[in-house]
Amino acid sequence: MPPRRREKRTDRSKIDATPPWDVKQRDKPGPTTGPYDVLDTPDDGIARIDLGGLRIPASPGLDLRLDVDDGQRVMSVTLVNASGQLQLGLYAAPRNEGIWDDVRAEIRASLIEQGGGGKEREDDYFGTELIGTLKVDGKPTPVRFIGVDGPRWFLRGMFVGEVATVASKAAPFERVLRQIVVVRGSDPLPVREAVPLALPKEALPRNPDSGFDEDDADGHG
Numbered sequence: 001m002p003p004r005r006r007e008k009r010t011d012r013s014k015i016d017a018t019p020p021w022d023v024k025q026r027d028k029p030g031p032t033t034g035p036y037d038v039l040d041t042p043d044d045g046i047a048r049i050d051l052g053g054l055r056i057p058a059s060p061g062l063d064l065r066l067d068v069d070d071g072q073r074v075m076s077v078t079l080v081n082a083s084g085q086l087q088l089g090l091y092a093a094p095r096n097e098g099i100w101d102d103v104r105a106e107i108r109a110s111l112i113e114q115g116g117g118g119k120e121r122e123d124d125y126f127g128t129e130l131i132g133t134l135k136v137d138g139k140p141t142p143v144r145f146i147g148v149d150g151p152r153w154f155l156r157g158m159f160v161g162e163v164a165t166v167a168s169k170a171a172p173f174e175r176v177l178r179q180i181v182v183v184r185g186s187d188p189l190p191v192r193e194a195v196p197l198a199l200p201k202e203a204l205p206r207n208p209d210s211g212f213d214e215d216d217a218d219g220h221g
Contacts, residue, residue, distance in 0.1 A: 034178040037150050041181050048181060051077065052198035053090050055181040062172060066199065074197035079176060083169040084161025090182065090197070091154045092189035098149030099191065103156065104130050107145055116140065125178070131164065144170075146177065153184040153195060 032040045038055075048055035049064060051074055056064060059079075067076040079086040093099050104120070111118035111132040118132030123146075130145040144164035146157040157177050162169045184195060 032150055035148050035150065035155055035180040035182055037153070038181055038183045039151075044179075046179055048179075049200055051200065053183050053185065053195040054088065054197060055183065056088075057176050057179040059172060059176050062176065068199065072199055074199060077197065079173060081163075081172070083166070084159060084163035084173075086163065086173040086177065087158045087160065088177075088180075089156040089158075090195040091156070091192050092184070092195060093149065093152055093154040094191055095152050099154050100128070100147035100149050103147055103154070103192075104128065104145065108132070111143075116143075125174075134160075136160065150182055151184070153182050154192075155180070155182060 031037075034042075036042065046057050048057050051066075054077065056077070056079075058064075061081055063080045065078045065080055066074050067078075069075055077088045079088070091099075108118040108120075108130055111130075111134065114134065116133040116135070118130050121129055121131060123129050126146045126148070129147075132143055133140045134143050135141065141160060142162075142164040144159040146159070148155040148157075157173075159170060159173060163173055164170070182195075189195065
């Protein structure tokens, strides 16, 4: 399972501590088993789309949509098919503790405030998740949140639509999520600040073996 670290938060932990602030010798986090930290990248032969901070497996049947700003920086990453979508977010986190517990509580409060409600459940692989509903285009829509605490990073996945509640529909999205490689980088970032992402150096052509559509990377989603 992905690493889950539960330690008391401190004021210093609110900053993604890097030298010269972090001078103590700390325990090295355990290896990640998917999603993977770049140091644990498996030799699995899977072709991954390089977005800088995220390397996402190309998957038949799933379109990868990238929203970009005027500077060609990737602002959001979404995997889509006819059954729903998976929105991904990558953020800086403290070196030695996870933030999913806090983030999950905040998301739940937001869902309740919007009248959607939310409850936790345990998944055999991803651990504690949050499920609920959101209004999408004015209609109540099921959502499911997964959080993964990695070494100095936090990866959040939001499933929207049937993929949030139907296991068979969720399976291809979960498979991609487990195979993602995170490249956090060494730059100091405030906790919860988005880790920078970028367009692929060479957009993959549309073909039966790739879920990436270069037309989706034009900023229009």
